[in-house]
Amino acid sequence: MTLASKTRRDLLVATGAAALAPAALLAVAATAERVIPVVAKKFEFVPKEIRVRRGETVILQLSAPEVPMGFNLADFRQRVDIVPGKTATLRFTADKAGSFVFLCDVFCGTGHEDMSGTLVVA
C-alpha cells in the first residue's frame, strides 16, 4: 500500500462519514442540549462570555473551586448557589436575543462586585 492510496482510502472513509452525517447531526442537534462548563473563580467567571443560539436549550454546569459563589442570570430568572466540591446545574432555553449580564450574587470577597459576565444570545 502506498502512502497515496492509504490517504485516499482514509479520505474516502472520512468523506463517507461526512456524507452520512448531516441528517444524523441534525437529529442530534434538535434533541441534544449543549452542556457548558462554567467555573466561578475568585473573582471571575470562566468563560466570562457565553454564546448561545436563540431558542437553544443549554445546561450550565457550574463549579466553584475556592469559596461559595452564586450565579444569577436575572433576565432569564435563573440563579443557583455554587458550593465548592459540588457541581451545580442550570438548564434554560435562551428564548430571547441580546446580551444579558450574569453575576455572582453571593458576596465572596474583595472582587465580588466586579464578578460578572455576559450571555450573548444570537
Added chain:
Amino acid sequence: MSDLDRRHFLQLAGFGGAVFLSGLPGAAGAEAVSDFFFVQLSDTHWGFEGPPNPDARGTLPKAIAAVNALPRPPDFVIFTGDLTHTTDDPAERRRRMAEFKDIAARLEVKDVRFIPGEHDAALDAGKAFKEHFGAVNYTFDHKGVHFIVLDNVSDPGAQIGEAQLAWLAADLKGQAKDARIVVFAHRPLFDLYPQWDWATRDGARAVDLLMPYANVTVFYGHIHQEHHQMTGHIAHHSAKSLIFPLPVAGSQPKRSPLPWDAAAPYRGLGFREIAAQAKAPDYVISERDLPKA
C-alpha cells in the same frame, strides 16, 4: 422645619442634592407623633481608596461636621450600612470598623445607630460588626414611631432568612395596623435591579409581612443614589452614598462607580434628613429634592 432651615441645611451639607423628606405617614387614631427629625447617612465605605473619591478619608468627617452644624440637632443619626469597605483580612476589617467608630463618635448627637451592609458583614456573618456596633437587627421606638432594623446582608446570599422573618412577624403582631412604622435595611427589599444585585432574595416576604400595616416607610442604602419606589402603599427611599455615586440602574453595562468630577467635587454624594411631623389625620409623604444651593 422651615424652608429657610432646609436651605441652611443644604449649604452646610456642602455636597448638594440632600433630600428633605417630610411627613412620615400616619393616621387618625394612632398614637400621637411629635415633630422630630433624624439623619440617615449611608455607604461610607471607610477604607476605600481609589479615583472615584480622591478625598475618601475626608468625606465622612466633612459629613459629620455638616450634621454637627445643623441649626437644630437631629433626634438621632442612623448609618444604613457599608460603614466600611470590604476586605478579606479580618484584622483589617476590625481596624476599619474601629476607625469608623472613632470618627462617628465625633457626632454631637449621642443617639447614633448602625446597621450593617454586605461590605461590613457578609464575609463573617456579621461577627466583626456585632463586636463593634451591636445587634444586626433590632427595633426601637421614638416619639410614637416604631423603627425596625432588618439585616439583609449578614447572609452572603442577601437573604433575611427564616429566623429573622419570624422575628419580624412577631414584632409586627405587637403593632396596631395604623402604627407609624419605619424600616431600615441596607439593600432594597424589592427587586430594584437584580441584574446588578440590587435586590434582597427574600425581600418580598418582608414586604408581605409589612403590607397589612397602613403606614410603613422603608429607608435603605446600597445603591449609592436616590431612588423612590412604591410597593403597594409602602414607600421605599434609598440614600446617597458618602464615598462615590453609582450609575442609574441599567444605564451602563456595569455598575462601576461614576467618576469623580474635579469641577464639582462630592457631586452625587450626600445624606438625608427625615422629618416626622404630627399632622394627623391626613398624612401624605412629600418627598422632594432640595434646590441647588
